[in-house]
Amino acid sequence: MKQHDLAARQFGSTAARYLTSGVHASGGDLDGLADLARRMRPARVLDLGCGAGHASFAVARGGALEVVAHDLSPAMLEVVAAEAAARGHPQIVASLGTAEKLDFADASFDWVVTRFSAHHWLDVNAAIREAARVLRPAGRLLAIDVIAPENPLLDTALQTFELLRDASHVRNYRESEWRAMLASGNFSPPEVRHWKLPLDFTPWVQRIGTSPARVAALESVFDEFPREVRDYFAVGSGRSFAIDVGWFEALRASSD
Numbered sequence: 662m663k664q665h666d667l668a669a670r671q672f673g674s675t676a677a678r679y680l681t682s683g684v685h686a687s688g689g690d691l692d693g694l695a696d697l698a699r700r701m702r703p704a705r706v707l708d709l710g711c712g713a714g715h716a717s718f719a720v721a722r723g724g725a726l727e728v729v730a731h732d733l734s735p736a737m738l739e740v741v742a743a744e745a746a747a748r749g750h751p752q753i754v755a756s757l758g759t760a761e762k763l764d765f766a767d768a769s770f771d772w773v774v775t776r777f778s779a780h781h782w783l784d785v786n787a788a789i790r791e792a793a794r795v796l797r798p799a800g801r802l803l804a805i806d807v808i809a810p811e812n813p814l815l816d817t818a819l820q821t822f823e824l825l826r827d828a829s830h831v832r833n834y835r836e837s838e839w840r841a842m843l844a845s846g847n848f849s850p851p852e853v854r855h856w857k858l859p860l861d862f863t864p865w866v867q868r869i870g871t872s873p874a875r876v877a878a879l880e881s882v883f884d885e886f887p888r889e890v891r892d893y894f895a896v897g898s899g900r901s902f903a904i905d906v907g908w909f910e911a912l913r914a915s916s917d
Contacts, residue, residue: 678868680713680740685777689856690805690908691719694774697803698723703771707731707795709760709788710778714741714753716805720774721750729770731756731763760788768797776805780823780833789846796913802848807858808907809833810893818890819904825879827869836907843911851911862900 698706698720704727708717711730714737721728730741730753738755745753758764760775761784773792782788792802807823809816809832816835823830834842836853843851862883866876883900894902 694719695723709775716776804909848911851909854908
């Protein structure tokens with residue numbers, strides 16, 4: 662099965678869980694998106710890899726006039742459409758497709774937003790180039806995702822447990838990789854913010870429907886991590902842990 666199909670199937674069967682997941686439905690970053698939208702009033706926003714739509718709801722709450730929630734999972738888009746109606750956000754419209762090839766005209770959005778999605782994209786560089794293409798001059802990209810440590814041991818540990826938990830995982834990128842990809846994708850140097858995201862092991866695997874065999878492998882991996890990994894990810898009782906999240910805010914550079 663191809664990666665896009667795997668991701669669509671994986672998240673299609675668990676869409677409703679992501680709507681109610683506290684990890685995805687709350688957070689200071691969502692308040693930050695709403696506040697920024699309130700101050701800047703973007704006319705048209707693309708939520709790229711929208712999932713259950715929490716970033717879309719945030720910018721709509723902040724006053725964006727139109728929000729296009731774009732995802733490759735029809736089930737996720739059904740959840741977004743129903744919840745947008747329930748919350749009174751008629752400006753949110755659903756759009757089916759991948760991040761790497763967008764069926765939108767050049768310079769047709771003020772903002773492109775993506776939250777906890779880029780680590781599933783098959784070609785993140787292509788998606789960043791597409792984001793630049795569909796943004797208006799000086800348009801804004803806001804990318805929020807788990808970021809990998811620069812240290813190779815810690816990076817490898819993160820990718821290992823992310824892939825075991827979710828077969829559609831591609832890669833969590835390092836900050837240095839994000840900076841390089843944004844620069845090559847015609848974006849200005851980003852403003853970057855960081856924070857830690859604490860996670861409880863059992864809800865983390867239940868949310869995505871990790872198979873029992875993979876859960877057993879994850880338990881073994883967590884229990885056998887070297888001290889450096891356990892300390893960095895704050896592995897605690899019940900295999901609770903914490904990962905790094907980054908907010909990358911960049912403007913489309915001039916093409917002149």
